Amino acid sequence: MHLDQLNQQYGLPELSFGDRQPGFPVIKIKNRFATAEISLYGGQVLSFQPSNTQADLLFLSDRSHYQPGKAIRGGIPICWPWFGADPDELGRANHGFGRDRLWTVRHTETLANGATRVILSLQDDEETHKIWDYAFELAIAITVGESLDLELTSHNRDQRPMTITQALHTYFTIGDIQRVKVLGLAGLNYIDKVDSAQQKSQIGEVTIQGEVDRIYQNTAPKLFIDDLSLERKIEVCNRNSTTTIVWNPGMEKTATMGDLSPDAYQRFLCVETANAAAETITLAAGERYTLGVTYRLL
Numbered sequence: 001m002h003l004d005q006l007n008q009q010y011g012l013p014e015l016s017f018g019d020r021q022p023g024f025p026v027i028k029i030k031n032r033f034a035t036a037e038i039s040l041y042g043g044q045v046l047s048f049q050p051s052n053t054q055a056d057l058l059f060l061s062d063r064s065h066y067q068p069g070k071a072i073r074g075g076i077p078i079c080w081p082w083f084g085a086d087p088d089e090l091g092r093a094n095h096g097f098g099r100d101r102l103w104t105v106r107h108t109e110t111l112a113n114g115a116t117r118v119i120l121s122l123q124d125d126e127e128t129h130k131i132w133d134y135a136f137e138l139a140i141a142i143t144v145g146e147s148l149d150l151e152l153t154s155h156n157r158d159q160r161p162m163t164i165t166q167a168l169h170t171y172f173t174i175g176d177i178q179r180v181k182v183l184g185l186a187g188l189n190y191i192d193k194v195d196s197a198q199q200k201s202q203i204g205e206v207t208i209q210g211e212v213d214r215i216y217q218n219t220a221p222k223l224f225i226d227d228l229s230l231e232r233k234i235e236v237c238n239r240n241s242t243t244t245i246v247w248n249p250g251m252e253k254t255a256t257m258g259d260l261s262p263d264a265y266q267r268f269l270c271v272e273t274a275n276a277a278a279e280t281i282t283l284a285a286g287e288r289y290t291l292g293v294t295y296r297l298l
Contacts, residue, residue, distance in 0.1 A: 001105075010108045014116055020046075021066035027108075029116050029144050036116075036144040039072060043103035043120045043140045046075035048148045050297055055230055057148065057295060059171040059268035063259045071099045073259040074268070078140065078152065079167040081132055083245075083276040087165070095169070097131055098122060098138060106139065115145030124157070134158045147296040151239075154290075156283035163282045167245060167274035168293055175229025177266045182206035182246055184223040191215040191277060208269065211250030215277045219244040224298075225271060232297055236271060239292035243279045245272035 001009075003025060006017040014031040020039065026046065027038040037047040049056045060074035071077055080098035093100075107119040121139040128136075135157040143149040156162050174180050185202050192198050193213040202216070219242055225234040238244070247270040249257065254265040273293040275281050281289050 010105050024066045031116050033145045042099040044075050055173050059173045061260050065259050074171045077169040081164040083165040083167045118142045134162045147294050149294045151290050151292045155288045159285050165276045167272045169272050171268045174269045177208050179228040181226045185216050188216050212248045214246045216244045235296040237294040238273045241273045243274040243276045
């Protein structure tokens with residue numbers, strides 16, 4: 001559907017469609033609570049900035065690739081139908097295919113409280129069946145208000161059970177990576193992917209010293225990111241998730257990544273709401289499952 005058609009059918013006084021790059025359409029929202037940008041490619045929120053704040057909640061790399069088949073670096077990529085490496089070791093791409101496909105607009109509306117709600121969807125087709133041979137519908141409902149709320153619903157439209165892992169791979173803007181803490185994970189066990197996937201226990205609150213890639217298990221519904229440099233705290237409220245990933249590539253790994261500037265690692269931290277590792281989700285034929293999260297600046 002062309003931009004003119006999208007604006008005519010789904011545009012709202014506070015919502016319009018445009019191109020971030022040729023062939024990469026985005027939804028732009030500006031309501032009384034916040035501004036936001038959502039990419040139809042990947043079904044991916046790229047920006048959320050509450051009114052009267054100085055910094056975006058989300059980090060988006062200025063070197064992101066805007067190419068078919070490439071994920072956009074930053075915002076909230078959707079890892080689906082698996083998180084991490086191909087679970088069947090068939091050579092398929094890390095994190096599945098949800099983040100590098102063009103999604104369809106299903107619904108837009110202004111809610112009674114003035115917030116804006118957008119629903120996008122992705123369905124199986126000939127190309128997805130070559131990668132993962134299931135019939136499905138994946139929908140992301142995004143609500144832009146005082147907070148940013150996401151609900152990712154997986155619908156098994158196949159005749160067989162299907163098993164997934166998934167994550168909302170959120171990149172948060174951070175003032176200084178050395179002056180940030182993640183609160184609410186102390187004492188929990190985690191898989192340390194930087195250290196040969198060893199099982200470890202978190203001692204104290206999470207701070208970032210070099211490369212970090214951890215899968216925390218049995219996490220609570222509520223976490224906080226305490227950013228001393230930007231003098232703000234971000235509340236993360238998870239639903240239907242007991243797995244949290246904390247990731248920052250550190251200086252050396254960032255230097256090898258073409259879609260990040262060499263110092264970008266200092267300005268973001270990924271804290272991801274997930275069903276991953278031991279927390280797999282199996283859906284019976286016809287069944288749905290919704291993974292949700294709400295982000296709020298305190």
